[in-house]
Amino acid sequence: MAIYDGNKMAATEGLLEVARLCALAALKAPRVGRTEIKTAIVTGDDLWPVVEVLEIIGEGSAFIMGDAIAVRKALEAGTPPVLLLVGVDASSSELAWNCGACGFSSCGEFNAYAKKNLGPGTLFAGPSCAWKILDHAVASNWAAAAAWQYNVPNRMQASTGVGAYLLGYLEGCTMCVGITMGPPAPMVYYDRPIMRDVYTEDDIVEMLQRNIPSIFEGFPGDGRPKIRHSPNWFTEWRFTKVERDPELEAKAASIAERVQKYVAEFRAKRQQSS
Amino acid sequence: MPSIYYDEWPRYSPPDQARRENTLAAAKMMLNAAFTAPMMGGIPQIEGALIWGYEDQEKIARKMEELARANKGKRWQEMFKTEAVMVREADAVVLLGNYRAADTPMDAGCGLCGGQPNCDFLYNRRTCVGGVIDHTELQTENLINGPLCMCRVSDLGEAVGGAMTVATRLLVDARPFMSVGLAALKLGYLRRSEIAVGILVASQAKSPFVDVLPYYHMFSLDRAVDNLRRTYVVLRQVFWYDYRTGFRSRVKEEEE
Incomplete structure (x- = not known):
């Protein structure tokens, strides 16, 4: 027999357990098409690079900075959240529905175009099959709903998704959302108490x-x-x-450059160590 | 074939009303959950109300703004003023109160209210005839006429928890508020309670009850829209543009 510290267990093993169940939910989620969903769970120190890359991007986006600060403060407090990644490669279609949602008259045409023109946007990569994007959204919704079933504070974020996607945490995807879970508290991702005094x-x-x-x-x-x-x-x-704001434009360029540099260095380091 | 069209804007338009009615269905289930929540001894002690519609929500919001001014604390003021906006933006208000907390305590000597193995703390601080508490006598100038039986307050918490569980299960946004409960209490929506909690309920794209701006009573969406109406109507006139003659350059282009 043993007595466990409930708070500590919930913050570590409990969150990871729920993240696993959320990944199951994402994989089990209903599909409109036949989309393959990819999932990964990022924990502990592996979250630091996500924070660091988001803090660079966040210099140009208050919204993303808020997410970076939330994860950073949770890590610093010793109550790391768990990040569930739900991704999809939407850059090809085997549906042969020829529905036209992507802008091409047939899936064949789309596939041929996508093969030649696959490239990154400011967040993710495209072009995309609309049904795969939709199925991915349903799957990530199911994952978040599962977290909610277990009363785990969570938020579906493009930000952490992009961060992890850039770092290569979920390879072979063109889109990836991050569902950050925990730390267990009444208010984490809404009315964020940790954002107090960040802005005057x-x-x-x-x-x-x-x-x-x-x-x-x-x-x-x-x-x-x-x-x-x-x-x-x-x-x-x-x-x-x-008016034009050259200062802001220069800042945006510098941010893009620094993100690229950080990501390249991180990926090289990661490859070396594996 | 009958059909129902739903939308959340403009507020109180027929599609919005249709949507609100669905929230009401969820709010009604929340009230049932409040009544079936586990309570000490299973003693009946909860009363509830379901309040909705522009008139009544506005009445509660105004009362909250009045209560905001009644307290000098800045944080209290901002809280009440902000939450008043949330009442206006909510679809419905579920009001829960405990009508036993003040005058028919649990009498278990639990020690929660006064830290004694009896109920003396409560009885000695309320007006009694014999050992019966006179519920009509005011004990304080505060908003809540305390002290209250903490067992009963705990059971009110159980009721709120039950209602909130149903809200999350039915995927409606809900959040419990002290301010809403007290304002509604002052307005007499509950008949016998000394303490109440108001749960705001909504099913909208973004929960109206979280992530709001500072000075929200000044910078809410409704205020922004209202200010746009104020400035736009003047701006529309300042160029005295005749859309039939249009811009000379464009007319020339078309003639050629």
């Missing part, structure tokens, strides 16, 4: 002014409405302007 109030207000300017817009009758930036907006004029 001023950060968020500035972001709001850029994103929903109509709320901050003064009387627009002069065709160049003043922005209500503070109670003194009538005397201290400020306006919105559509």
